[in-house]
Amino acid sequence: MTLQPNDKTNPRRNRYKVAVNAEDGRRRREDDMIEIRKNKREESLQKKRHEGESSQFPTVEHNEYLKSIS
Numbered sequence: 326m327t328l329q330p331n332d333k334t335n336p337r338r339n340r341y342k343v344a345v346n347a348e349d350g351r352r353r354r355e356d357d358m359i360e361i362r363k364n365k366r367e368e369s370l371q372k373k374r375h376e377g378e379s380s381q382f383p384t385v386e387h388n389e390y391l392k393s394i395s
Contacts, residue, residue: 345353
């Protein structure tokens with residue numbers, strides 16, 4: 326048994342339209358992966374920025390504590 330295409334499979338294979346060119350598919354996957362990495366990096370930076378902002382400003386609990394001790 327061989328895995329090489331024979332005379333029967335070649336005409337059958339030629340009737341099917343190739344949906345995605347290998348090069349186009351590879352390029353699209355690479356572009357998608359780049360976009361995912363960029364989005365993840367941006368989300369991480371936004372999270373760090375948000376945490377930094379919240380630590381700079383006093384919270385409501387902190388303000389109430391300051392009022393209670395004064």
